[in-house]
Amino acid sequence: MARPLRADIDLDALCHNYRLARDLAPDSQSLAVLKADAYGHGLVPCARALEGVAPAFAVACLEEAETLRDAGITAPIVLLEGIFSTDELAKVEALGLGTVVHSDWQVEALLAHRPATPVPTWIKVDSGMHRLGFSLERAASVWARLSAAPTRVCDLHLMSHFATADHVDPAYFQHQMRVMRDLAEMLEAPVCLANSPATLAWPESHGAWNRPGVMLYGSDPLEASNASSRRLLPVMTLRSELIAVRDLDEGEPVGYGGRWRAPRPSRIGVVACGYGDGYDRHAIDGTPILVAGRRTALAGKVSMDMLTVDLTELPEADIGSEVVLWGRAASGEVLTVDEVARHCETISYTLLTGVLPRVPRRYHGG
Structure with a gap:
């Protein structure tokens, strides 16, 4: 008899949570974020459940995208951290991926590459997270350079990440929102801004695309739950x-x-x-x-x-x-995993992604 521990994965709940994200932003499209093995839930099974429900997926790196393509996933995929070396561009093209650019060397690599078809590209802007992205001053010039290279890149969007969208105090979120709105209006650029908490709590952040992540897996990312986050189902x-x-x-x-x-x-x-x-x-x-x-x-x-x-x-x-x-x-x-996380002085993300491979996953629904 096997050890009784297992992780049951409810793929119907996953699809419910995605539809909630979609319905909260009816004028946006939503990338389903599947990085880190779909937050510990299983990259390929979650992608298969969501394919046809979500129009596109987002992963952290080329290896995750390759795993999806090898499994027969054909939906568009965006590399959220972009390429890590110039030689990855050949695979980006071969696999039909989109990529984020956040550094000058990535821009130069894209402009030097001669793809058979242009690469969908997302320009990451540092609006206040101070992690990845171009400064507000540099973002406009990067936008201009890439816009002038339609044989290299296509479907240009601005992307940024909120540092405090989960907080009750809106001040810093509003600062980031304001600078990105001004930049987007100046460039007449479509944007991808809303992460899970912004999708749930800040409709003004909903852009051409949103990026729901942990909410897809049933975790409430908000400091104070709202009516929308209380509709999430555990996966x-x-x-x-x-x-x-x-x-x-x-x-x-x-x-x-x-x-x-x-x-x-x-x-x-x-x-x-x-x-x-x-x-x-x-x-x-x-x-x-x-x-x-x-x-x-x-x-x-x-x-x-x-x-x-x-x-x-x-x-x-x-x-x-x-x-x-x-x-x-x-x-x-x-x-909820969120309640357990509070007793561990951590967050749900670490618990969900920390379930180790020796714990068998058993999938239902989808």
Whole structure:
């Protein structure tokens, strides 16, 4: 009998979340962001589920795009970080990809390349994230140079990334929005600005294209949820079972270092899941977990292959009972990955992308 831990992936929920992003911006098209193995959910299965629903995909690098093409995905694909060396342009052309340019050497490489068909190109502008992109002063000249080379590039768009679109305080988002609006109006350029939080909360950022990412996988990226983000459905359920149950006297410790001590006579369950599977070792005592469809809590430090939960208030729980680390239990009860992340002092992105390959993915729907 196999170890009971698995990640159930609900492809119907994935498509629901994409349609929500699309419907929130009816005048935009939306790139489905599939980087980092579709945020840990499986690059190819998620792309296959979304092909025909989403008009185009976005990935971080050429290797991810090659994987999709090798799997028979024919939809347009955009390289969000562009090329990493000039020799990648031949593959960009061969695979029919679009590319972001964020540095002068990438622009020079594009202009020196002689493609059989022009390459769809997105000019990355640093509007305040200060990570990738041309300064506002340089962006106009890059736009002019590429616009004058229609045999090299086509479908030019401006792209930028918001640093604080998830925050309640709108000040910095509004600053970035203002400078990008001014630049786009000056150049009469279509834009791609909205990430997941901007898609959900800032309609004024919706452009010719948007880039929903983590919201596709059911995670709410907003500092304060809104009516739209509450419609997201969890895509991954990290699911296991109890493999042992034991009774402890008051004061008895559990786990490495004895961090948790029984505050009363207690019943403890052992779950087949640990940091060797990607569950965060920084999870604190009290991190919520669903057992037999009911909420309980982590009790003690996470081990490599196991963790322990307090079953004192769950007399019905026993060996073989369902355990949901995040996602939807068989009872219908939902524990969001965002709530678990807060107890680990991290974000949902790290938990979802951190589920390791030894955890089998099981796909449903789509």
